[in-house]
Amino acid sequence: MDQNDINLIRAARKGDTNAFAHIVGNYKDYVYRTALHIVRDCHDAEDVTQEVFMKAYKALRKLKDERTFPAWLAQIATRTSLDWLKSKRRHPTTDWESEEEIRGDTGVMAVTTIEVDQALASLSEEHRVVTLLRAVYGFEYEEIANILDIPIGTVRSRLHHARLQLRQYLKEERGDER
């Protein structure tokens, strides 16, 4: 996070909507990545992303320290995505999406990327969330612990188990192919 982002957040807090538009532009990929890999549907991820930024806009005045904005936004993104999943489970509308529907038509993925995507989907929610917070935002373990309100030892343990499972999944996939 650079000084420009801090200035944009300060301006947005004073009601400058153009500044908030720049913030959306700078952080949309982070929020969308989090949403997509949790809700596993590109259309739902778009709606979640929109909802996350609306929540952030409404609550921006409550943010005490501008430097904590990425962690604060990640927290909103994670919680909104998980709530969306819970709501969808309570009111299922369609079957679980195919790989193409998950990805949308934004581009062609490499075989390895598809494998990792599937491997990521195979993780439990709690393991997937810590993995994403580390991979998407590059948060330190302590920051992830604060965002999820869990002990740092749990973050460490979940990240390690998730990485081991991903490795195992990829190993099995490649073993079948080779």
Add this chain to the structure above:
Amino acid sequence: MNCHEVRPMFTAYIDGALSPGEYDTVARHVAGCPSCQALLAELEETTFVLVDLVESTTAPMDIEQRVMAEIQALNQTRQANRLSLVPAIAGILGFAIIAAILLSPAGMIIRVTFRLLYRASGGIATVPVLLGHWWVIVFAISALMLIWFSVAAVLRLLRSVQSEVLL
């Protein structure tokens, strides 16, 4: 430390999340353990492809416009809500000002005048009841007399002005 004790620290080792002491312990063990070297290399590759996957995901181009359109709609709704409060606030303020005037010393005169007017209007309202059907005739005669007095006064005024001009 043996493999069983060191391996749970591998992910934190790759992520740079170990203390310097833990880091040295893992590095020393891995240097002399081929199976741990292999596992560490696999976990490093997994981490690399994971980050690669995440970074290859980008938000749709129109998401920014969608968010800003919703924000604009929200701001318009907020503004409309604020404007709808104006008449209510004006009413409350007006009531407060009238109450303050009436409760002030000057309000005493207003209250007395209001009571007098109220009583007078009550008295006038009882006239038709007292007179029965005759109130229409009394009203018509009073109106005619008022008109006659007015016309006479105007004529007299005109005459006096005319005589002043002649002098």
